[in-house]
Amino acid sequence: MKTGLFVKTGGYGPLFQRLCQLLRFVDTRDRIWQILKSKPDNRPNAIGRGREDRKMAETKITFQSGAFKLAGTVRVPDGVKPGERRPAFIVMHGFGSNSSSSNVLEPCKMFEDLGYVTLRIDMPGCGESEGPRGNLICLEQVQAASDALTFLAKNPNVEPNRIGMIGSSFGAAIAVYVCGVDKRVAAAISSGGWGDGERKFRGQHPGEAAWKKFTDMLAEGKRHREKTGKSLMVPRYDIVPIPVHLRGHLAQNSIQEFTAETAQSMYDFRADDVIGNAAGRPILLLHSSVDSVTPTEQSIEMFKRASQPCDLHLFAETDHFMFSETNTRVRSVIYDWLEKYFPVQARKAAA
Numbered sequence: 001m002k003t004g005l006f007v008k009t010g011g012y013g014p015l016f017q018r019l020c021q022l023l024r025f026v027d028t029r030d031r032i033w034q035i036l037k038s039k040p041d042n043r044p045n046a047i048g049r050g051r052e053d054r055k056m057a058e059t060k061i062t063f064q065s066g067a068f069k070l071a072g073t074v075r076v077p078d079g080v081k082p083g084e085r086r087p088a089f090i091v092m093h094g095f096g097s098n099s100s101s102s103n104v105l106e107p108c109k110m111f112e113d114l115g116y117v118t119l120r121i122d123m124p125g126c127g128e129s130e131g132p133r134g135n136l137i138c139l140e141q142v143q144a145a146s147d148a149l150t151f152l153a154k155n156p157n158v159e160p161n162r163i164g165m166i167g168s169s170f171g172a173a174i175a176v177y178v179c180g181v182d183k184r185v186a187a188a189i190s191s192g193g194w195g196d197g198e199r200k201f202r203g204q205h206p207g208e209a210a211w212k213k214f215t216d217m218l219a220e221g222k223r224h225r226e227k228t229g230k231s232l233m234v235p236r237y238d239i240v241p242i243p244v245h246l247r248g249h250l251a252q253n254s255i256q257e258f259t260a261e262t263a264q265s266m267y268d269f270r271a272d273d274v275i276g277n278a279a280g281r282p283i284l285l286l287h288s289s290v291d292s293v294t295p296t297e298q299s300i301e302m303f304k305r306a307s308q309p310c311d312l313h314l315f316a317e318t319d320h321f322m323f324s325e326t327n328t329r330v331r332s333v334i335y336d337w338l339e340k341y342f343p344v345q346a347r348k349a350a351a
Contacts, residue, residue: 061119065147066140071128072121072148073099076157077112087162087186087344088117088155090148092171093251095240096136096258098127101251103168103191103323110331115344119152121145123171126255134233134258138174138197138269145178149185162186164342168323169193169294173271176302179283180274187342189284189334192291192320194298195272195305203295204241214238218267221260231259239263242320243292249321272305279307282341286313286322286330293320311337 057076062069080086089111093104099120108118123141124131131140145165153160164187167175172193179188194200205214217234224232236256275283283306287299296314303312318327 061151063147063151065124065144068124068130068144070121070124070130070144070148071099072119074117074119074152074155075108075112076117077115080115080117080157083156085159086115086117086157087164087342088119088152088158089164089166089189090145090152091118091120092145092165092167092174093120093123093126094167094169094171096126096134096170096236096255097251098122098253100127101254102249103251103321106323107166110334114335114338117152117155117158119148121148127253132259134255134262135231136170136258136262136265138177138265141170141174142178142181145174146182146184149178149182153184162342164188167191167193169320170266173269176275176283176285177269177271179281180271180277183281185278185281187282187284188278189286189337190299190302191286191322192288192294192299193271193285193302194294195270195275195302196298197267197269199301200295200298201267203297204293214263218260218264221264224260231261233257234260234263239266240293246292246319246321272302275302275306275310277307278310280309282337283310284313284334284337284341285311286315286333288319288322289314289316291320309341 057078057080059074061072061074063072064070077086089107091099091104091107091111093099093101097103099122104120108120111118121144122129123136124144125133125135149163149165152158152163161184163185165175165178165185166189167173168191172190173195175188176190176193176195179185201214202211205211217238221232221234224230234257236258239258239262242250285299285303285306287294287296289296299312299314303310313333315322315327315330318330322330
């Protein structure tokens with residue numbers, strides 16, 4: 001990082017020459033550090049540009065996934081020419097949230113600043129997408145993410161073989177799972193994700209009494225469905241407890257009640273089983289060292305099962321909603337990882 005270093009010398013000795021070589025390397029990262037140090041509302045709109053008004057070509061879109069029409073937003077960084085192709089990220093929200101959450105919008109801004117195209121989507125039953133509200137079935141969300149990739153790959157400003165996925169919490173579990181089962185996913189970033197639903201829930205409902213209450217709810221949900229043909233609705237915090245001091249991070253219009261089938265689907269979901277299939281495609285696992293929502297061991301266990309290249313970073317002084325906190329240490333890790341494994345290398349438009 002350049003800090004205004006001045007060298008006063010009468011000649012150009014080996015030390016000075018070495019400094020020049022280092023600065024040549026630092027120059028390539030200077031722009032990233034400028035983004036890190038800038039305020040959230042005053043970041044440049046693309047790498048190599050320094051405008052205060054970040055202008056993006058934003059397009060509301062819909063695409064089909066199974067029986068449902070899903071809603072999303074594609075954003076292309078300002079200055080991308082017609083036919084010029086960039087790598088892209090599909091950005092996925094957390095449990096019962098939507099694509100307007102800060103945990104989605106902040107990563108989108110980050111990627112757009114660096115020159116990536118983004119697609120943020122509302123999962124089935126969430127936000128503006130179709131589907132029964134509060135019925136979030138994990139494998140339906142996996143299919144939705146794969147269908148979103150199919151849609152985005154057709155965008156004239158996207159390199160179809162360089163589309164990554166990123167998610168927070170529930171969306172992180174989906175991102176890792178899709179990377180394991182869909183070889184078209186070029187890279188994945190997980191923030192506060194999980195790889196084993198049962199083990200995750202045991203950590204979220206610790207103690208014999210709490211675990212019995214949770215598993216009794218799952219059993220009652222099955223009985224209720226068999227008896228009435230309808231789903232038992234369960235308050236969100238009975239499924240995924242969130243401390244009161246963190247609930248302000250939830251997006252407006254987040255779903256507050258879910259079907260018992262949602263909880264059962266999450267209980268049965270295991271990204272652990274497929275993460276190893278992503279060999280050769282980079283995965284970045286991020287987690288708070290003390291996470292108040294999703295147990296930190298979930299990312300550690302995914303890392304143990306992953307193939308290379310896979311990085312795991314645990315962060316102190318941040319909590320579950322780390323993207324909405326605009327944490328510069330988290331971002332510096334992401335920037336370094338992107339530069340190494342998934343850099344912006346714009347393909348010029350055909351003459």
